[in-house]
Structure formats: C-alpha cells, structure tokens
Amino acid sequence: MKNKLITKVALIGGGPACATASIQLIRAGIDIVLVSKEIGGTIKNANLVENLIGYPEGVVGKDFARSFQLQLVKAGVPTILEEVLTVEQVSNGFKINTAETEIISEYLIIGTGSTPKKLDVEGEKEAFLNGKLFYEIYNAKQFTEKKDIGIIGSGDVAYDYALNLQNIANKISIICRTDKTSSLPILQKRVNDVINIVILKNHVIKNLVPQDDKIILDVDENGEPKTLTKDLILVAIGRKPNYAFLSEGIISEYNNPKIDSKLYFIGDINKNNFRQVSIAMGDGMKVAMETVKKITEKEGYHGASRKVW
Ligand SMILES: Cc1cc2nc3c(=O)[nH]c(=O)nc-3n(C[C@H](O)[C@H](O)[C@H](O)COP(=O)(O)OP(=O)(O)OC[C@H]3O[C@@H](n4cnc5c(N)ncnc54)[C@H](O)[C@@H]3O)c2cc1C
Known part of the structure; x- marks a missing residue:
C-alpha cells in the first residue's frame, strides 16, 4: 500500500x-x-x-x-x-x-x-543502453579515464564538458555540426589552450554503431562520408x-x-x-x-x- x-x-x-x-x-x-x-x-x-x-x-x-x-x-x-x-x-x-x-x-x-536533447539518429538508444553514450557528465566521468572521448555539440556545455575531462581523458574531440560555436569566449580560449582537445568542425552525425568496447560514428564532413571511432561519447546539443x-x-x-x-x-x-x-x-x-x-x-x-x- x-x-x-x-x-x-x-x-x-x-x-x-x-x-x-x-x-x-x-x-x-x-x-x-x-x-x-x-x-x-x-x-x-x-x-x-x-x-x-x-x-x-x-x-x-x-x-x-x-x-x-x-x-x-x-x-x-x-x-x-x-x-x-x-x-x-x-x-x-x-x-x-x-x-x-x-x-x-x-x-x-x-x-x-x-x-538533454537527443541526436535522433540510428544507434543512439543502443549506444546509451550499452553505456557508450551519455548526456550528463556526472554519470559518465568515472568511465573516461585515459579514454578517447567525443563530445557532440558546440555550446557552453560541450566546451565545459571538454574542460572537465582535460586531465582525465587521453584525447577529447568536440564535434560541431557547423564551423561556428555559441560557447562563451572565455571557454573557447581555455579549450584552445588545452593540447588534448581538438575541435572538429562541419561534422554532421549520421548514425552510431556500438562495436565491442568502442563506438563508431558515421559522419558527414562537408558532404564527404567519414568514420570516427571513440571509446565513449557525450551528447551536449541543448x-x-x-x-x-x-x-x-x-x-x-x-x-x-x-x-x-x-x-x-x-x-x-x-x-x-x-x-x-x-x-x-x-x-x-x-x-x-x-x-x-x-x-x-x-x-x-x-x-x-x-x-x-
Ligand atoms: C555543464 C553545465 C554547466 C553549467 N554551468 C553553469 C554555471 O557555470 N553557472 C550557472 O549559473 N548555471 C550553470 N548551468 C545551468 C544550471 O545547472 C541550471 O540553470 C540550474 O541547475 C537550474 O536549476 P533548477 O533547479 O531549475 O533545475 P535542475 O538543477 O535541473 O534540477 C531539477 C531537479 O528536478 C528533479 N527531477 C526532474 N524530474 C523529476 C521527476 N519526475 N520526479 C522527481 N524529481 C525530478 C531532478 O532530479 C533535479 O533534482 C550549467 C549547466 C550545465 C549542464
């Protein structure tokens, strides 16, 4: 009762x-x-x-x-x-x-x-259920040590997540849809000063495929298909x-x-x-x-x- x-x-x-x-x-x-x-x-x-x-x-x-x-x-x-x-x-x-x-x-x-908003692409739910994709960093952080992390998004939250992981993860890629960011200038400057953070511009995610202990991202870069392989991804698109x-x-x-x-x-x-x-x-x-x-x-x-x- x-x-x-x-x-x-x-x-x-x-x-x-x-x-x-x-x-x-x-x-x-x-x-x-x-x-x-x-x-x-x-x-x-x-x-x-x-x-x-x-x-x-x-x-x-x-x-x-x-x-x-x-x-x-x-x-x-x-x-x-x-x-x-x-x-x-x-x-x-x-x-x-x-x-x-x-x-x-x-x-x-x-x-x-x-x-958090979802990407709405094939494989997203499966990747989430497999623990390869997260929306909130406080749930993901424990799995990021020495890993290759993809952060999808181009605003304050994506940049903040990257800075949060700079001393934990091996490599961090901020994956942006366009060549623009809406992040605060102070966060952009900090990100630019960190050597293990890279920014991938004009990368549109098409689908996600969790594979063994990795996650494969099928991406469209300026109209060209491309594949990225990451250990884990964080989605920060609003x-x-x-x-x-x-x-x-x-x-x-x-x-x-x-x-x-x-x-x-x-x-x-x-x-x-x-x-x-x-x-x-x-x-x-x-x-x-x-x-x-x-x-x-x-x-x-x-x-x-x-x-x-
Ligand atoms: C990466 C990041 C960095 C940020 N940095 C800053 C910053 O530097 N400065 C700043 O001012 N703001 C920052 N923010 C924004 C800030 O976190 C929010 O504005 C603030 O937390 C909003 O508070 P809230 O109480 O309205 O909602 P929330 O903090 O989202 O709290 C909502 C609460 O509702 C509970 N809840 C939800 N659904 C249910 C349910 N069905 N049943 C029971 N409980 C439920 C949740 O568990 C949670 O406790 C940041 C946000 C992010 C994501």
Missing part, C-alpha cells in the same frame, strides 16, 4: 530552484514536502561555476550541489527521494504520485529543470523543459499561467528562460515569498502539522 501524505505546499525538484524555495518556506513556518529523484540537479555537471556571487574562485558544480544538500538537511526540509510519475489537479489541490507515495497539496511548486510527466491540465496551465493560481513553475523548466543557477534561485525565492504572502495574508494560516493516514 502507498504512503499517503497531505501538505500545504509540495515542491518537485531537488535543484537550486526548489532548494531555495523550500528553505524559505520552512523558515516562514509553512508545512511543506520536497519530492525529488535526487538532490543537486543539473549543476552537478558543471566543471567550474564562476558566475555565482560569493565564490570568488568559482565552485565545482558537484561541490555547490553538496553544499545546498547539507543546507536542506540543516534547515529541516522534509524530503522524499523518489521520482514523480504523475501530477494532476484534484478538487482540493494537486495529487502527486511516485511509485511508493501519494501526496495531496494545496499549493504546488514545480522545478524539474530540463532534459536542453528542453522537463514536464513530460505532468497531466494535460497542468501542462495547459504551464502554457497559459493563471493569475491567481496555486501552481508555480520555477527555474530551468520555464520556457525561454536563461538557464542559470542564480535565476533558478531567484525564481525559487520569489515564488516562496509570494506563496507565504498568499497563505498568511489571505488565509490567515500560520503553520500546521502534516496529516498522515
């Missing part, structure tokens, strides 16, 4: 957006539950975060994630580490289902971030909002937000958002404060103990 829980505010997501919102809500004495697959989120991929105020030397993404994980524990944020499978609107608010738990909340804050698990009603509100809603979307899940930690944290703080205001001023609510049945 499922665990059942009623709460005033439920938050879905364990990245900087929901971490910030939940700490602020707890400080205001609001009854909350944070549900997430894990704590840390996408920033665990970052080689060095240099645009966060308070870290003059920058901070490694994983270390930053660990620090707010500790902060959630210290603040006493009730956390359920489970994947949310469905979310729907019900008469008294929202119903959130994981495999083991059902939560009913009056307010719902969703900060489930983004998911990300899209992560809301596939939400019901139609919730997605409809995501597309057409209502003015007096009790449903919020924060951080990278937002459309056309600039995807940055400080923006996600700002979103989280703003929505937490709006929620506290609504709850305390309009409803005269000042905290309640959670009901479990």
